[in-house]
Amino acid sequence: MNDVDRNTIESECPALIRAVASERSVEAFETLFRYYGPRVRTYMLRQVRDAQAAEELMQETMITVWNKAALFDPARGNVSAWIFRIARNLRIDAHRKNKRPEFDFNDPAFVKDDAPAADLQLEEIQDAERLHRALAQLPQEQLDLLKRSFFDEVSHSAIAQQLGLPVGTVKSRIRLAFAKLRAALESRT
Structure with missing residues (x-):
């Protein structure tokens, strides 16, 4: 994609987001997805260094864009910054979740002793x-x-x-x- 196409899509992004928010336009979302999906995936790949995790985080980011398009406020920034802020927050949440150990109900520390001491x-x-x-x-x-x-x-x-x-x-x-x-x-x- 050349710079002219990129500038055209980026200038259309606020209208595309409005169409997704108000009309639930699949075509508008598809355009956003084709443009931002690879960029978000590349960003995630640099951050997590795992292709599968990067793909999952990109998918989650774009689903969030679909679900929260009505929350986009052009007065607070451009579409690109909004989407990448969503991506960053999802990556941080995933990192925190992975660092937190799973609660194991069978851990001896949590299992009541059958017999008294x-x-x-x-x-x-x-x-x-x-x-x-x-x-x-x-x-x-x-x-x-x-x-x-x-x-x-x-x-x-x-x-x-x-x-x-x-x-x-x-x-x-x-x-x-x-x-x-x-x-x-x-x-x-």
């Missing part, structure tokens, strides 16, 4: 052993009341009826059992 498991085992030893030291009647109340989930009034005891007696024996358990567990920590 070994030190927590050991603590839980030791706590359970201390509790069993403390329960073994309780008188049988207090142990029976705790089992019925907490393991069998029987209410205090139901326990009192089953054993023929006043509810206050059941509650005080359970409270006494808790006090003995607390003292036994606190002395061993």
Whole structure:
């Protein structure tokens, strides 16, 4: 293409952009595409040094020109500057996207452990052993009341009826059992 043809197309570009924006003129866009497509591809090739990426970025640039033609403002600059600003911004976005690592849901740092840590498991085992030893030291009647109340989930009034005891007696024996358990567990920590 010689300089005369280039000057003619560049002088027609604002009208071509208006036709794309207002009429969605495929012919006007095709003229813009044939003129700017190779130039944008060459620019992208110099920037990214990858022919396939340059082609994709050129296509994306020209699609953006098609979609955003109504946003072109001739008072702010010429068509060429507008198109190359779009190309530059798309190249920067692509570069940022490529530098950002993909989020891997299977990365061990993000996957919840199936089992608790070994030190927590050991603590839980030791706590359970201390509790069993403390329960073994309780008188049988207090142990029976705790089992019925907490393991069998029987209410205090139901326990009192089953054993023929006043509810206050059941509650005080359970409270006494808790006090003995607390003292036994606190002395061993």
